Amino acid sequence: MDYVSTRGSASPISSKKAILKGIAEDKGLYVPSTFPFLGPGPIPGPDVQYATRAVRILQAFLTDYTAAELSMACKAAYAENFDSPFTAPVRFLEGDTAVLELWHGPTLAFKDMALQLMPHLLSFALQAEPERYEVVILVATSGDTGKAALEGFANVAGVRLFVFYPHEGVSEIQRLQMVTQRGANVGVCAVKGNFDDAQFGVKRIFSDSDIHKTLTAHKFRLSSANSINWGRLAPQIVYYFPAYEEMAKAGKIHPGQPVNICVPTGNFGNILAAYYAMRCGLPVSRLICASNLNKVLTDFIHTGVYDRRREFYKTESPSMDILISSNLERLLFELAGRKAGVLLEWMENLAAQGWYALSSTAREQLQFLFYGGFADSGETLQTIKGVFEKQGYLMDTHTAVGYNVLQKYREETGDSTPALLASTASPFKFSRAVLKALGRDTSGKDEFLFLNELSMISGQPVPAKLAELKSLPEIHKCVWEKQGMEKALYEFLFSALS
Numbered sequence: 479m480d481y482v483s484t485r486g487s488a489s490p491i492s493s494k495k496a497i498l499k500g501i502a503e504d505k506g507l508y509v510p511s512t513f514p515f516l517g518p519g520p521i522p523g524p525d526v527q528y529a530t531r532a533v534r535i536l537q538a539f540l541t542d543y544t545a546a547e548l549s550m551a552c553k554a555a556y557a558e559n560f561d562s563p564f565t566a567p568v569r570f571l572e573g574d575t576a577v578l579e580l581w582h583g584p585t586l587a588f589k590d591m592a593l594q595l596m597p598h599l600l601s602f603a604l605q606a607e608p609e610r611y612e613v614v615i616l617v618a619t620s621g622d623t624g625k626a627a628l629e630g631f632a633n634v635a636g637v638r639l640f641v642f643y644p645h646e647g648v649s650e651i652q653r654l655q656m657v658t659q660r661g662a663n664v665g666v667c668a669v670k671g672n673f674d675d676a677q678f679g680v681k682r683i684f685s686d687s688d689i690h691k692t693l694t695a696h697k698f699r700l701s702s703a704n705s706i707n708w709g710r711l712a713p714q715i716v717y718y719f720p721a722y723e724e725m726a727k728a729g730k731i732h733p734g735q736p737v738n739i740c741v742p743t744g745n746f747g748n749i750l751a752a753y754y755a756m757r758c759g760l761p762v763s764r765l766i767c768a769s770n771l772n773k774v775l776t777d778f779i780h781t782g783v784y785d786r787r788r789e790f791y792k793t794e795s796p797s798m799d800i801l802i803s804s805n806l807e808r809l810l811f812e813l814a815g816r817k818a819g820v821l822l823e824w825m826e827n828l829a830a831q832g833w834y835a836l837s838s839t840a841r842e843q844l845q846f847l848f849y850g851g852f853a854d855s856g857e858t859l860q861t862i863k864g865v866f867e868k869q870g871y872l873m874d875t876h877t878a879v880g881y882n883v884l885q886k887y888r889e890e891t892g893d894s895t896p897a898l899l900a901s902t903a904s905p906f907k908f909s910r911a912v913l914k915a916l917g918r919d920t921s922g923k924d925e926f927l928f929l930n931e932l933s934m935i936s937g938q939p940v941p942a943k944l945a946e947l948k949s950l951p952e953i954h955k956c957v958w959e960k961q962g963m964e965k966a967l968y969e970f971l972f973s974a975l976s
């Protein structure tokens with residue numbers, strides 16, 4: 479299968495090329511040229527692994543990978559690095575709500591579902607290149623993506639990863655997660671500045687032609703692992719199929735019966751993957767897009783107008799604090815009837831004036847497929863407390879936004895279709911906010927004490943990957959001025975070369 483650019487002027491390419499390139503040269507995003515029909519798979523026996531189920535879905539999209547490559551990649555990604563034998567287990571709560579736990583990977587958030595697999599896909603794509611070179615992935619992180627990339631790319635052949643994070647701009651747990659990372663091919667560096675400075679520095683490195691020449695001379699090519707890369711999106715289409723099959727297996731639905739899917743959303747990657755699953759024949763009735771106070775998507779779904787000219791809020795669900803959801807472009811491409819010209823006009827308006835409006839047909843289609851809602855901070859914390867007290871199930875702040883919006887949807891519409899809720903992080907990853915929700919005093923204590931307290935309240939052990947941080951050596955000590963980020967990169971690449 480070929481991949482086409484949403485902006486229409488780049489030529490179609492294979493999935494390996496799309497994963498190597500990330501973004502098309504016309505600045506568009508790569509989308510599959512057609513949607514293969516997959517439908518839900520058979521109800522699996524007890525021995526069928528997630529990795530096997532993933533291959534069934536991926537081979538329909540990644541047609542230039544061999545079955546052996548996909549099978550090796552999925553086994554390496556999903557078998558041992560997850561703390562659940564199901565990889566992404568489904569839990570059943572009251573009121574026809576199934577919760578898909580996407581956070582059993584090494585960094586305890588759903589980014590692992592993609593970032594554990596993508597490095598292997600990239601590595602096979604590199605082997606298919608006529609020329610030999612190494613890929614250098616640069617990441618600027620506000621905390622979570624950096625660690626997920628480090629875990630995914632550590633010791634993957636042909637790839638090096640360098641992560642920049644804002645010095646004093648991440649939580650102590652997040653800092654420790656990154657600076658204790660092992661792996662000869664990965665580096666981490668603090669930048670004296672905030673996240674925007676780090677992000678800006680990375681963009682500058684990407685566009686600097688001298689740096690480009692130096693790296694090319696050493697057979698390096700820069701690339702990025704952010705969520706618009708097809709290699710991050712494809713693995714996310716996968717998990718909705720096994721989740722549906724588990725709902726059927728548990729007798730919660732009849733095979734073929736439609737479900738609603740609710741996703742706590744930031745960059746629109748995870749919910750777009752659910753939409754793609756639906757386009758491939760997964761029986762889905764409505765997609766419920768849940769936002770926090772940064773509710774640009776809620777307003778978009780209600781009005782058909784995307785307007786990013788608004789205040790930015792820092793919330794208890796920081797991974798959803800986003801005003802420009804980059805993956806939305808892929809949905810817009812479908813709403814525009816795959817006409818790049820229509821999409822371009824919207825994107826130009828967004829760049830020039832900060833907003834755009836859909837046509838009435840596109841808006842109606844959007845509203846037919848999607849429901850949008852949001853939860854503020856009080857509602858989010860109240861939801862965590864309520865669900866824990868009534869059902870004994872502990873959620874993190876992002877998942878709680880989703881749960882809250884799902885309930886609002888049900889009340890507003892009376893639609894009682896069984897629902898699947900994507901749970902995107904372990905409650906331990908956001909233990910301060912979760913403890914606050916449960917009414918505990920969280921002023922000024924050290925984060926490891928929060929972990930223990932949450933463990934006592936919930937009766938669940940502190941995840942090993944967080945508990946061990948206290949005793950791991952800090953390997954990555956470099957701190958650079960924001961003007962010197964390329965020097966940090968050179969030091970990493972060229973001192974490691976010898």
Ligand SMILES: *Cc1c(COP(=O)(O)O)cnc(C)c1O
Binds near residue numbers: 622742797876902
């Ligand atoms: C990244 C992230 C999200 C948002 O996912 P998108 O694909 O960007 O919409 C939600 N919750 C958590 C915990 C995340 O890390």
